[in-house]
Amino acid sequence: MTDHINLFLEIVLGLIALAALLGFVRLLRGPSLPDRVVAFDLLATLAVGISAVYSMAHDQPVFLDVAVVIALISFVGTVAFARYIEERLKG
Amino acid sequence: MNLLKPLLILIFAGSGSFFVLLAAVGLLRMPDLFTRMHPSSKAATLGTVLILIGTAIYFEDGAIAVRAVLICLFLFLTAPVASHIIARAGFLSGVPLAEETAIDELSDRYDLETHHLSCPPAGAEEE
Numbered sequence: 514m515t516d517h518i519n520l521f522l523e524i525v526l527g528l529i530a531l532a533a534l535l536g537f538v539r540l541l542r543g544p545s546l547p548d549r550v551v552a553f554d555l556l557a558t559l560a561v562g563i564s565a566v567y568s569m570a571h572d573q574p575v576f577l578d579v580a581v582v583i584a585l586i587s588f589v590g591t592v593a594f595a596r597y598i599e600e601r602l603k604g
Numbered sequence: 605m606n607l608l609k610p611l612l613i614l615i616f617a618g619s620g621s622f623f624v625l626l627a628a629v630g631l632l633r634m635p636d637l638f639t640r641m642h643p644s645s646k647a648a649t650l651g652t653v654l655i656l657i658g659t660a661i662y663f664e665d666g667a668i669a670v671r672a673v674l675i676c677l678f679l680f681l682t683a684p685v686a687s688h689i690i691a692r693a694g695f696l697s698g699v700p701l702a703e704e705t706a707i708d709e710l711s712d713r714y715d716l717e718t719h720h721l722s723c724p725p726a727g728a729e730e731e
């Protein structure tokens with residue numbers, strides 16, 4: 514049974530990796546800086562999901578701490594980018 | 605043989621990854637910044653929270669469940685704030701709206717210089 518769960522979790526990891534790939538396409542294509550920030554925000558959310566699934570697949574609950582830290586840091590990063598975009602206008 | 609736990613993990617992690625994938629497809633396919641925010645802030649948060657519920661079920665441990673719930677709460681708190689602040693920055697920096705946009709109520713009421721929001725549209729007072 515555990516083998517089946519592990520196989521399924523690998524598939525889930527693959528799906529999230531596919532989602533991250535699509536997010537990277539948007540990150541590269543832009544066209545504006547806020548678009549890239551949105552894509553970056555999505556990638557950070559995906560990183561939280563990936564570390565959660567990884568902690569299940571490898572039976573290592575420590576990776577959930579990584580997810581907590583990523584969730585905390587990504588919000589600060591997004592706010593910093595938004596502030597940068599707004600402040601840049603006043604130039 | 606306990607089948608309920610694998611089944612629950614399968615349901616939660618599977619639907620979570622599905623929603624996350626859907627969010628990425630939406631981010632790629634939507635026409636402009638403000639519509640792209642819908643999938644990236646709503647669907648991705650829902651997908652990640654579903655995956656975290658699956659994680660809490662998988663480990664069957666109180667401390668880990670609390671950690672998962674903590675991440676869920678934090679995502680629910682920060683995702684709206686983050687997407688709102690990017691939307692504001694994007695609107696103020698003049699990111700173009702999609703051609704399909706039906707109404708833009710803010711454009712003639714919001715003064716970009718003084719950040720003052722007027723109640724009637726700016727053009728209505730002259731008539």
